[in-house]
Amino acid sequence: MTVVWHSDVVAERNQFASWREAVCQHVYAITPERGNSRDFRGRIWARRFGGLDVIELECEGHIVTRRREDIARRASDTYYVYCQLADSARFSQAEREFVAGPGDMVIADPNIPFSTSALSNFNFRIWRMPRRMLDPLRANGGQLMMTCLRRDEPLGSVLSSYLGALATQTGRMDVVAEDCIADNVSRLVAVALGIAPERQEQGREAVRDAKFARVLRYIDCHLAEPDLISPAAVAARLGMSVRALHLLFEHKGTSLGQWVKRRRLEEIKSLLTNPSAADRSIADIAFAWGFDDLSTFYRAFQSVYGMKPGDLRPHRQPPARDD
DSSP states (O other), X not given: OEEEEXXXXXXXXXXXXXXXXXXXXXXXXXXXXXXXXXXXXXXXXXXXXXXXXXXXXXXXXXXXXXXXXXXXHSOOSEEEEEEEOSSOEEEEEXXXXXXXXXXXXXXXXTTSOEEEEESSEEEXXXXXXXXXXXXXXXXXXXXOOOEEEOTTSHHHHHHHHHHHHHHTSTTSSOHHHHHHHHHHHHHHHHHHHOBOGXXXXXHHHHHHHHHHHHHHHHHHHTTTOGGGGOHHHXXXXXXXXXXXHHHXXXXXXXXXXXXXXHHHHHHHHHHHXXXXXXXXXXXXXXXXXXXXXXXXXXXXXXXXXXXOGGGGSOOOOOOOOOO
C-alpha cells in the first residue's frame, strides 16, 4: 500500500488546504468545509487492483460536497463503491439521505452532485470502477443514483466481505488474476444494482464466487478449530444453509472436509520445513492444526505429499569439534 498524503509532513496552517488538493488529485474534485481552521489530521493510501483504483482515507470529520462546479472542473469516467470501515458517515444526493455505518457500502456516480459528512471521523475505502466495466452489465442504463447496501443484507454482506478480503491482497497477485477478479467485482456490483437479463448467469457466477471466497476466508481464520469440519457448524456461523455450503464446494469439485484437511496439511508442511519450529514434535504440530488422531494425520500427509512428515524436518548439524 502506498501512502500518497499524510498530514504530518505538512505545516499545520496548510494541512486542510493540502488535504483538499490531495483528495482532488487522488479521488475526486470536492469542496470540503470545516469550522476549525487550525491543524487537520489525516492520511490517504492509494493503489491499483486490476482495472480498479483502491483508495483508503482516514481523517478528522468535516463536510464534503461535490458541486456542479467541481464536476465541471473534473468529471469522472468511473463509478465508486464506498466502503465504510469504522465510525459512520451521512450521505445526501437529490432526495436521498441515509447514514452508512461500519461494513455498509454506497455505490454512486460521482458526476451527480452529492454531499457527505462524518458523524465523528472519516474512515473508509473507495473502489473506483471504470464505467465501461459496469455500464454493459446494468439492467437500467439511466442515471446511477446513490445506493446504500447494508452490511446485514445478504448481498451487502457478501460484497462487503469480498471487497474486504481483496483489499488485503493488492500487490500480491499477478496482473491476469487481478484483472479477472476486478471483472468479478463489477458483476457483483451489477447484481446489487440490477443486472441485465442477458448477464444474469454471469451475475450468479460472481455471487457464487464471492460467497465461496467468504467461506475460504472464514476457514483460514478458524483453521485450527476442531469443529471446522462440521458443515452444520460452519454453515450456521456464516448464516447459510448446509445445502448451500455443500453446493459451493461441489462447484469446485471438492468438499468442506477435503478442503479443510488440505489447508491444514499445507500449514503443517510449512511448519515442518521451518527451522524455528524444529523443537516442536510432529504430534504437537498436527494437534495444533486440528487433527485429533495421529494415524489419520500420517496417512493423509503421506497420501498428499508422498513422504512421511519427518522427512521434511531440517537436518540438525552436528556441533563443531575443536581439533
